[in-house]
Structures are given as C-alpha cells and as structure tokens.
Amino acid sequence: MYEGAVQDLIDELGRLPGVGPKSAQRIAFHLLAAEPADVEQLAATLLRVKNEVKFCSICGNVAQAEVCRICSDARRDPAVICVVEEPKDVVAIERTREFRGRYHVLGGAISPIDGVGPDDLRIRELMVRLRDDVITELILATDPNLEGEATAPYLARLVKDMGITVTRLASGLPVGGDLEYADEVTLGRAFSGRRRIE
C-alpha cells in the first residue's frame, strides 16, 4: 500500500478494463514522473469526453455534434445501412474503405446471459429509419460470435416483409492465416461459403 493519492490513483486505474494491479502501478508511477502539463491534459481530456461527446441522433455512433460526420456526409449512399454493435466496429469497417453507405450502431447484441434484450438495443430507431427512408439493403455486421449470430437473424426476421435486401458479412478463413490453425467452425463456414473462381 502506498500513501494517499498514489494508492487512490492505482486503485482507480485498476478498475479500468484490461488494467491489472501491476499495470495500474506502472501507469501511476509513469504519471508521477511525467510532466505536470501532460497529466493535466489527460485529466482535462477525460472531462471533455464526458461533456463534449454525443451520440449521433440518426445512427447512434459517437459524434461531436447532433449528427455524426458520416450521417451528415451527402456523398454517402443513403440507401444502404450497415448494422454494427459498437462505434469501434464503424471505425474498423471505415478502415477497409469498402463501404460507402451509412451505419446503425445497436449499442451491443442480444445476450440473455448478460440481461441484454432487444429493447436495450437501438432496434426501434433502426425500424424508424427503415420505414421513413428509402433503404434498399441492410447489411448485418454484428460480431461473428454467439450474441452477434443470434442478433442478426432476429433483425432479419423483423425486416422480412419490408422488401429490403438483407445481407450478412461473409465468414471464412482470415486472410494471411494458416488453414491448419483455423478452428473447425471457421473452416466449416469457409467450406459452406466457398465461391466459384471465374
């Protein structure tokens, strides 16, 4: 146990996700040795994040304004919506530069174990968008895990009679990976999703 503020900082850092007691201690002593201006800036940014960051009223992504950069960008195709679980998924997809439509951030996936039902996600807001705008394709890009795989067919069923094409991201072998190291579910998906080479 350290004296006073150092121990308080170690305790508070240790509560952050992925930061164990050893890293909390390491970070605390790093900050203790750092320039006061740097630490003040970190503290100020923490407060700014809570005060400034909003969630886009259309897609639910993090935003600086009422509407996020992507939703307010007229060059993005308004007829295609890609549904993701979290804001970080938007960033991951944007990095591919493969997608020119807009997003809808659910805020998670259906998970009975964690007590997350459809009403805890931004599904109602998605249905409003599908009803009000002219949407031709809905891409379901929830995570390829248990919760994401359960959420995708749930959404597909809701949208069934609306005349919208519903697609799901392909599952298969990761590019650059070795076939022998792929788990059997991924390898099975790669087989069932195999495509003819023209």
Added chain:
Amino acid sequence: MYEGAVQDLIDELGRLPGVGPKSAQRIAFHLLAAEPADVEQLAATLLRVKNEVKFCSICGNVAQAEVCRICSDARRDPAVICVVEEPKDVVAIERTREFRGRYHVLGGAISPIDGVGPDDLRIRELMVRLRDDVITELILATDPNLEGEATAPYLARLVKDMGITVTRLASGLPVGGDLEYADEVTLGRAFSGRRRIE
C-alpha cells in the same frame, strides 16, 4: 479515427506504458459509458497525484508529507537500511513483513546504456545517512538483473571502510516453482547459495 475528444482520449491513453491502441480504445469507451462522477474522480485524482505526492526527504520513497510513514515510525529499527531501486520495491518488501528496518530508494540502478550513472541516483543522500546515523547493516536489495547486479557491488565498495555489514538478498529458486523450469543462472545461484539443513 473517431471524432474529437474520443480520439484525443484514445491517443493520450495509448501513450501510457503497457496500454496499446486496442486497450486505449477499450478504456475510452468504458469511460464514455461510465458514470460522470467516476470519470470526474479519476481526473481529480490525476491532478491530486501531481500536487500532493512528495518524496520523503530521508529515504526518497513516495510520501504524503515531508517524511514518509516508515521513516517517521519510531518502531522501525533505525540501524538497518534496505536499499531498493523504486518505491514499488518498498511495497513488495513490506508485504513480506520480514523487514523491520528502514529503506533507501535509489530511484533506479546504474545503467550506462540508459545513461544512468551514480550521480543520477540518490547515492549521495545514502552516504550522508550512513555517516550521520548509527547504521549497523546495509541490505542491498536492488533487482537481480544486469543493472541491479552492477549497482550492488558499486555501493558495497563505497561503504567498504565504514564498518557496516553489507548484505545482498539471496538469489535462488522461486518458492512454488518447478526446478526444471528455472533458467540456468538462477539454478546456478541456487547451487552456489545452498545451505546446510540442521
């Protein structure tokens, strides 16, 4: 890239030791979802650490006051000083409850590669303590790595003619470890330091 403050926070968190871009993102979104009061408290603790935390004028350990808790504790044996590299070493030794003397924190170890020489450490302050107080034993508890192993004999040489018993913490097999997994240096130390069983 996220908009505004979120990206700033991810960037700043990513500069902390042991926090990569993925964990920085995870921590940022955790804080975004956290109670405002918790985030405000973390920001306040960061500022408090810089303002409140002092280093003990005697031993160099972190302290809330001019003199740390251990140095101002009359029940601690003033005749034995344990020399360590960092404040976290004090905490590690205190946890063992084996040591009832006082400490001296060097603030690192001699490391020519990192440009740390004897003058960059609190060695002068140690010599003053050894001269002014009645010290019977000096325990050298620098790390059992290259730098720590070089710093210990350097200090031992400085103290040589002062009539003080100089000791070094034992090296050997870690308790609970398997002999077969010990590296050869540790195993060699365990042999050369073997003790007769009475």
